[in-house]
Amino acid sequence: MASTERRHVLITFARSFLTLNLARRMAAAGHKVTVVDSMAVGVSRYSNAVSAFHRVSPPKYKPQEYCRELAAIVEREKVDIVIPIHEETDILAMMAGLFPPSCDLFLSPFEVEDTLHNKLKYQQALVDHGISTLEFREISSAEDAVAASEEFTTPFAIKQAYSRGSQKVYKAYPGDDLSYLTYDPTNPWIAQEWLEGDRYCTYSVCRDGEMYAHATYPVSYAIGGSSCLTFEHVDHPGIVDWSRRLVKEFEFTGHLGLDFIDHPDRGLVTIECNPRGTSGIMMFTDEERVDRAFFGENTDLITPPKGRTTMIGAGMALYGWRKSSYPDNTFRKFFAEMRKADDVIASKRDPKPGVMMPIAYAGILRDARRYHVGLDGGFMHDHEWDGRPI
Structure with missing residues (x-):
């Protein structure tokens, strides 16, 4: 498959900053990008990188309708690859037979997706594969x-x-x-x-058991110490090797995120696995051509540029100044991080997503009230999958 070939890429979960950043990387490499979402207003919809937006059913509440609508878009608009971002991945994996053979679904068989998504099954799978765990x-x-x-x-x-x-x-x-x-x-x-130690998160782009792109970032500023707000790629060969082994063991295709603890005596252990898009995608720039990893075209591992720090600016403004967001947090540390990091939303070349942020967040707040969850829960609630049959 020639690396210069232009594809039609459909990316789900248009409200997500991950989708926005991936759409920008794909468009910069010459690909045509379509995005979908169950919300009418999502930041990616207004990006210069996006050629088309379609509103679809919420995958959590209408999973069969959601998959059929996506399959119809794929057939009608000749989409080459569907890249799911959040937990709709599991639902699409269950109904992969609806999609034409000409379209590549960037995911693994449902049994693999479910094993890695389910925190109990994942830990047992590590034991079964002889991998040390908690x-x-x-x-x-x-x-x-x-x-x-x-x-x-x-x-x-x-x-x-x-x-x-x-x-x-x-x-x-x-x-x-x-x-x-x-x-x-x-x-x-x-x-x-509950093990203490240095905490890292990863993001990998994988195909057929091989890792084509990878980012490792320490947990720094985060909501409640868990959902990261800032991202800086670091070299950690041990984590790269560990991740490659897992990808090979499961012959995995898709995005993969891992949460690690690096303990001084016990070494690396993973807390959990996220077989879907994670925030690490927001550290890559156009120059790395991470689009190639989704098609398995590159031979050397693609990583983000060293020393570049990115942030979710809106999240930092809402949560980053709080004591719970960073050990020994102070306003001086907070403002220093804000000055150092590049916002993953704001872009002089692509300003509309940033302009539309207040309207997009108003829709998320409306859903949060509707589902009786917090802002972060409202952001993703209708794209979650909790193991219930469909």
Whole structure:
């Protein structure tokens, strides 16, 4: 496949800053970009990089309609590749047979996607593949909760098997009363050892078990210490090798994000895996031609430029100044980071997404009220998948 070939690329979740940045990279390389979303107003819709926008059904609530609508767009507009961004990936993987063979779905078979998405299945898969990981156990009942509280000898995290950064993670201690937990048979809890150490996140573009692009960034400014607001690529050969092994073990195709702890005695362990787009895509520039990685065209691993720091400017303004966003945070540190980092939304060459941000956020706030969730939850609520059959 020639690297100069122009493709028609369809990217989902148009409201996302990830989609906006990927659309810009694709368009800069000469590809035609279409974006879709269930919201009428999303920042990517107004980008110069985007040739067409389509409003579609919400994948969480109308999954079959969503997939059929995307398949119709693909057929009608001769789309070459569909790149899902968020958890609609799982839904598309389940209904991949709806799409014409001529279109490349940038994802893995559903069984692989689900194993990596489900936090319990992922940890068990690491054990099955002989990869060292954190101590964990399933909590599906009040009896399991009592057993976990008795068996752990150190602090541990409690979160649902299908969950994401916008949702609650409880920190528990041996002997704690866990009667506050409620139970969903399709979405159990995982109790997982709470290990301190240097924290890193990754983003990789993979195809057929090979890694074609990769970024590693330490957890710096973040909402509640988990959802990163600033991003700076660092060299960490150990993380690159670890990630490559996982991608090879699962013959994975798609985006891949991993959350790591680098412990001085135990080395690298992953907290969880996100087989979908993550914020690392926002560190690449046009010059790296990361578009090639999505088609498996490059031979050398594509990485972001060293020393470049990017940020979600709106997120930093809302959350970055708070004490919870950075260890020993001060206004001086916060303003220094704001001056150093490039905003992933604002662009002199592509100003409309930034101009439309207030209107886009108004729509997200409306959905947050509708679904009775916070701003971060409202952002992604109708694109989540929690293991329920469709």
